[in-house]
Amino acid sequence: MISSLLAESNMSAKLTLIAPEIFLFVGSVVVAVLGLARSASVRRAVPTVTALFLLGSIGVTAYVYRSDAVEASNLLLPQLGGFVKALIAVIGILLVMVAGPAIDRRLEEAFDSGGAAFDPIRVMRGEYFAFFLLSLAGTMLIANANDLIWLFLAIELSSLPTYVMVAISRGSRRAQEAAVKYFFLGALSAATFLYGFALLYGASGTLDLVEMRNVFADMPELPTLAILGGVMAILGIAFKLAAVPMHFYAPDVYEGAGSQTTAFLGFMPKVAGAVALMVLLGVFWTPATDATGGATAVLPNAILATLWMIAVLTMVLGNIGALLQRNVKRMLAYSSIAQSGYLLIGIVTGPGAGYNSILFYLIGYGVMNTAVFAVLGSLERQGEEVETLDDLSGLRQRQPALAWMLALSAIGLIGIPPLIGFFGKLALFAAAIDHGQTALVIIAAITTAVSAFYYLQLVAVPMLGSPTARTDAVHAVPSSWPRVAAIICGVGVLVMPLAIERLVTASGATEVPTVQSLETAAEGPSEDASEADSSAPTEVASR
């Protein structure tokens, strides 16, 4: 397999495109070594170095995605990677700000006060951020996948480090329990989608995604094997998204992990899952023309029905589950399940406007999600994490800035205009209705109204409640970095709508496949695909 990969002529183009990932790999090695340093100041620099490597990867991404390598790469969605990598790196930097001071805090304090002697076995900060970078690199690689093996390895590379991150996120048994739960269910999901991939290989006789799409397009009717493989793969990837029926782990894992790691789990795996679905489903979308003669694409019925059911159940169960929670992290776990449901609307809508709206939605969601967890990460109660709504009661009177940021991002998550969350939902709904998914949008609208109830708790309790004996023990953590991240994100929620068109343009990375592009892709790297695609109406709409 490897040899055949190397034999391909466009190998160098691929290597160029994964330069950001390679950069992050280097970063993870550097960070892991620095984390073991005897000097405390070097260890303290680990988050900074991590952030610098992420910053560098943005630069590398911007550089390589301007080159010819993109055209030569022979990917189903060539431009996807550029946007996804930049988004991941930006949110990653914010997440480092949240997580940086929290990991190993107690241990470092003990070292400083002389309570414990330095012991390289016990320090975790280096490992945590090394795995952090590895997981981000894996997520980035998914966007570049052009065959099933690559896709599988990339998904696994993005998943495996997160199990370790959950385990070492805080020195508590609950974190370890969460990690074990996460690991076993993750392994199950990996088996599921690997099985699906195997069936897809059996049905098409190839691992290459572009070839597989051409094989399927030539068949008069898709074989059951291919459908079954697709459904299995979707179910397996649904685990990454925390979509029903693979959502059961989410509340427990989110609750068990430290807030800074929950912030990571609330966003990165979702990007990985959504991008993996986009890449994988590329083999099933077949170009068609709609009634007015415009280019469009359709999915096989069984695949569409599966996605549709998953989307509806995820939105409904996620939002209803969140209604019942008093623990903020469990509530946000369910809310993130519901958010996956909204992302799936975009998946059902398809390449072009649908996928673009997902990418656009992810910008806003990433910022708001990070803001909420950054606020939680900025607070502690008697050295423990702040977890329940009761702990947040009357926060406005102690930490007005944090309470405002929490309120702002919660209102943004509801989707109240003119905050960024509204425009994300607007783009998603507009794309879906434009492609005939009105029923999905109406269900989404109603569940959004349900979600308003629990998000309002995040506004009402800190802003309107009064401090209690319990909240007297709640204090800000010594480091101000989580607060800075919360404020950056909160302000972002407010001001990003001013640059809305730029964000839309940036996220307009996918194009609807047309009959022409399918033919040229079969011949090799397409020169005129972008030209042909721009005639499609959905493309015009997405620009």
Next chain:
Amino acid sequence: MLPALTYLLLLVPIAAAAAVSLAPSRTAKWIATFGSLTAFVVSLAFAWSFPGWTDGSMHPAEAGVAIMPSLGISLTLGTDSVGLMLILLTTFLMPLAMIGSFTAVTEREKEYYGWFMLLEAAMVGVFLAKDAIMFYTAYEFTLVPMFFLIAIFGGKDRRPASIKFFLYTFLGSVLTLSGIIYIAANYANAHGGQWTFDLATLANHCSTAMDRTTQYWVFILLMAGFAVKVPLFPVHTWLPLAHDQAPTAGSVILAGTLLKLGTYGVYRIALPTAPVGGVELDQFFAILCVIAIVNTALICWVQKDAKKLIAYSSVSHLGFCMLGLFALNPVGATGSVMYMINHGLSTGALFLCIGMIYERYHTKDMEQLGGLFKKMPVWSFFMVLFTFASLGLPGLNGFVGEFLCLMGCFIAEPGAANHPGLLGPWWALIAGSGLILAAMYLLIMLGKLVWGPLREPHVDGHGGSHAGSDGGSHAGSQVSSHDGSRGGSHASSHASSRGSSRGSSRGSSRGSSPDASHGGTLGSVHAHADAHDTHGSALPRDLSAREIGILVPLAVVCLAIGFYPKPMLEAITPSAEKVLAGYPALVTEYAANGSLLPVSAAGASEVAMAQDVGSSDARATQTNELGQTR
């Protein structure tokens, strides 16, 4: 000139809100007052230079700033005579509400006045929007300030009231949003992927190019949000709670302008956009209106709480307003718009009056209060005047709108020459019974509150009726108000506030000292810091000059509209005719065939929708179905 004024109308309140949030909190109320007065002046200048008073056209006509060109969203501002009148109503009520809050709100003033200024910007934005997304943005954003205003400054059930208010309206309006997006997507499909959210373009597209079944469903989606906001009968339950719990100024704005967002949405968007749905569901909604009118009037009859009574009367009155719209003729629609404005004035004024009583006695219970004419003749005068305005006494403003609404309903027969409708004399008769009921419950309220033997809350029974947040000095002030001796009241109230452990923490936290509030008799302004605790003494027994100053402009406008409504009617009618232009033909057809939809389309399309989504060619089918015009 005009475009600049429209931007100013939005920017002035936003700037005031920003200033309030930055300036020290004692200046908040002055900034808010100044900001809202400036907005009023700007809106007057806008009205003065407005060229479209007589022809129902939208001004300014210029295209706005593109916000999201990929979806055709732009900040396009402009309005017609009807929207402009509602803008004037908003900017007129806002300074009055602000000045009316001086003594009522003494804590967290920055938030209070800041949110009010943002609320004003949002409400003006609704009436100014020519772009559906701008409309929705402003419409939806009103929820946030109102949520905080009720939840922070409301009565003792404020938390559930604010959440219920938010959730009800939010659920409705997300459905409206999906309806709007649906029309826009349909437009984009028909125009080669060129999106737009321009309200006039979408209305034109939907009413002419979309097939009837779709229009029917679009109308239902659009109405879902507006009906909750109005509120119509089965979804009105959030309103009494919200009104009851809201602070006085919140109630004034809620009744005065916020409810009008719903009726305005029906008038501006739902009716002209999907006329097929409007005709098909005309009688359905008219029945809901009539139920609202009669049922809620009966509920008012048994209310013991004056504020709740007025809140319920709003539901009943807005039933008239919607009935006027669903008469589907310009007479009814003109009456309806008149009603929107007059209801805003008279009900707003009534809430202010009740608020003044509440500040003095801390109760709105009509069992505990009565015969106030003997103590407060000036207040009683205004109360009687506005009650009469509210129940539609000829010569006052309420009458004109009410009469026209019923008149429109009366002549809305299928056979009518110019504008056939689907209602008729019987509908008007049943709805008209609401007038009698309104006279009954409002006069009963007056009879209890204003006339009869003097009843004031007793010293002992007093604490129970409190919001629970007030200090311990009430007993003293109550005693004093029975004496009627001012000087004594100061002494006693302060004695008790210092002596009582309940009240002392609150009083001292605000830094109020007995000396500071001695000047309170001159004007309540300086003593407001203490007003909550020593309400009986800080406020004069009858209305202060400030309070009279709030009510006089309202009374003058009520009288002026009542005596000479002609210019307003002339300004509204052309706009109403434009809104209803598509209706006569459809109504005639409906009256002839009994339905506008293809055979059993309502049921069939539901099934089709459910089937479509599961199938791979959903998209092709849908576009196919939407593309053709039936």
